[in-house]
Amino acid sequence: MLNYKRYKRVPVVDYPEREWPNKEIQKAPIWCSVDLRDGNQALIEPMIVEEKVEFFKLLVKLGFKEVEIGFPSASQIEYDFLRKLVDEDLIPDDMYVQVLTQCREHLIEKTFEAIKGVKKAIVHIYNSTSTLQRDVVFNASMDEIKQIAIDGTKMVKKYMENHDGEIILEYSPESFTGTELPYALEVCEAVLDEWGASKDKKVIINLPSTVEMNTPNVYADQIEWMAKHFKDRERVILSIHPHNDRGTAVASAELALLAGADRVEGTLFGNGERTGNVDVLNIAYNMFSQGINPELDIENVNEIIDVYERCNKMDMDMRHPYAGKLVFTAFSGSHQDAINKGVQAMKERKGEYWEVPYLPIDPSDLGREYEPIVRINSQSGKGGVAFVMDTYYGFKLPKNMHKEFADVIQVISEKQGEVTPTQIMDKFKEKYIDMKEPYHFRKIKIEDLSDDSVDDDEFDTKITLTFTFKGQENVVEAFGNGPINAVQRAMQDVIGFQIKVLDYNEHALTQGSNAQAAAYIHLLDEEKDDATFGVGISSNINRASVRAVFSAVNRLLAKRGEN
CATH class of the missing domain: 3.30.160.270 (Alpha-isopropylmalate synthase LeuA, regulatory domain)
Structure with a gap:
């Protein structure tokens, strides 16, 4: 029997005044890709400089305006990569390059060496604030942990004086979801005050779900509580960085947006430590499916997959939302029939909106083909076979003929499993068109x-x-x-x-x-x-x-x- 008593329940937030459940997502957040840092560090074989450049160019093409490119003070390859971006003038003028560093002076000093020549940079400092890490990792008091954040802010201020370019400070209380909310607020306010944050000099306060610890609604409560308790909300760009340990990072991010988050850090298709970071494309396509402009150029998902798989040396799961090979596929006969009727109704009605059962979006809007929509196997029905004949080959079989021909294909599928459209057409020719004897x-x-x-x-x-x-x-x-x-x-x-x-x-x-x-x-x-x-x-x-x-x-x- 599972020894479930070894685990204690993570407490929820006592926050009955929450307002986020009554809200709807209205617009896209500020997107920040952390593929080249958080995603890269989780790869079995991290990207080399040339692969990082290719991935960076993809992110530029997709329209990301903020990209965390790495930890240049701690890794020579990431330092060299950043210098290559600068020396070869690969950074668009409207993009903020984000660099991560711990709150240590020699690391911050080297970070500023790395970003020399960068016109717009986000310097991202962090230290862990959670109850558990204060106890077992740092063995430090609350005041000592807070001072690390304050000292890190001071050092960034010191080195930015000689930097020729715009600097935005980002601070993350790492393991935020395991930190007492009043204390997390206290540390963040200390950073804001030390920086001299204002409406015109905002600081990115990034509240990560470093390890996903509870249900998405709890994360939303934590985000809204913080948003409402900042003494000056206008001086804060409220950012989230969800991980996927419980498999609910996308839900956590979407509820956090309802709760007041302005910005999302994540990776393409959710690559990252353990079960991964939040999948920014999943969120973006979700918005798209609701008629919201995701503010990213993501019409060609196949191109994105190609670069992702090649640079990360990872294969896309066939069931991955929007990107998997099977996500616009129906094996069930009843699903196939509904898709068939939905597509036909769309053509006949010429409606303004996409409305097809089992297909929340038009695959062609993502650069996908209609070809993979219906796959025929032993579980398929007459509607699916008829749909293939119409969609692929233009034969609009009379309704009374659907079952007759589907029974022919059923015999094949029971022997071999899935039947391809080509096989279906070949059998149609054999049994009908080429039936010329005697x-x-x-x-x-x-x-x-x-x-x-x-x-x-x-x-x-x-x-x-x-x-x-x-x-x-x-x-x-x-x-x-x-x-x-x-x-x-x-x-x-x-x-x-x-x-x-x-x-x-x-x-x-x-x-x-x-x-x-x-x-x-x-x-x-x-x-x-x-x-x-x-x-x-x-x-x-x-x-x-x-x-x-x-x-x-x-x-x-x-x-x-x-x-």
């Missing part, structure tokens, strides 16, 4: 016998039908009310049993002068009370219809075992 239609001559001046019940169409039976050519004549009826009469005389057309459908497959048409005939074997569909295609609709009749006749004979 009777193979060759040509038809149609004569119109109608006379508008005479109103009678006589047949108005004569056909001369040429076909082969097991390779032997035959020619027959027949009369009927239209070409299809005449061909039906001719063929039932040939095959020796009564057949009846239950339904007929046709549609254009392509457009233009060489357009092809598809025809579908639902044909009943009246003697056996058994029906099946036939399909024909041609640039001539009459020929397509006749081919459909022959296809259906051959299928009926196959059912009788006479093929």
Whole structure:
């Protein structure tokens, strides 16, 4: 049995005056990518300088205005990377380069050496303030821990005097979620006062969920409590940095935005220590799905994935939100049917908004293709197979035909698992379009016998039908009310049993002068009370219809075992 009694419950915040549950996210936050620092340090094989440059260029292309590029005072490769960005003029004029450092003078001094020539920089200092770390790591009092933060702020002020460029201070009480709120506020206020923060000289106060310790609502309470208790909220840019230890970092970030956070630090697709940082793209795409501009250029998720996987040497999980190969895929038959109907309704209604069951956003808005939407396996239903035939190949199968053809595909899927669209089309050709034995239609001559001046019940169409039976050519004549009826009469005389057309459908497959048409005939074997569909295609609709009749006749004979 699990020894759950070893663990004590992390206390929640006693904060009944919370207001965040009644709010909605209205706009995108300030985004800060920490892929090149927090994300990179968690890689089995950290990025080399060239890979960091490629990743940095991606972040620029995506529209990030703040990027934490590393810990240049503690790592030579990160120092060299930053110098490369400066020397090769790779930093856009409107971007803030963020650098992390502990509150130690020699590290802060080297940090300022590294950012020499950077026009806009965020110097990010931190020290851990949590109850547990004060006890077991630092063995220090509250006042001693607070003094570390104050001294770090003083040192940044000292070295920025000789820096030719804009400096914004960022302070993080690391392990914030394990820190008593009044004490966290006290330390942050001491930093703000020491810096001389004001409305025109803001400080980024970053409140990290360094280790996710409780449910997202508790983090939201902590953020709102801090936001409302700063003595001058206008001098603070309130930032969050959630981790994903409990698997709820995205929810924590979104609730924290409701609670008053202005800024989010995270990584692309959530890479980071342990279970990772918050996934900034997940949040951004969530906003996009709600009609909010995410303020990032994320239309081509495949390009982002490509750089991410190559530089991080990590594979994207197939179920990763928005980016996984299977997230716009439906295996369930009922889901496939709903998607099919939703897409068709969208086309017919030409509505202003995207509304398709099981697809919260249009995959094409992310640079994804419609091709992966529906996958067919043994759990799929008739709607999915019909959707593939329509979406991929333009065949709009009559509704009564959906189950008949789905049963054909079901046999394959039960043997091999997933069935690809190509296999589905190949089987469609085999079972319908290329069903040309034993009777193979060759040509038809149609004569119109109608006379508008005479109103009678006589047949108005004569056909001369040429076909082969097991390779032997035959020619027959027949009369009927239209070409299809005449061909039906001719063929039932040939095959020796009564057949009846239950339904007929046709549609254009392509457009233009060489357009092809598809025809579908639902044909009943009246003697056996058994029906099946036939399909024909041609640039001539009459020929397509006749081919459909022959296809259906051959299928009926196959059912009788006479093929």
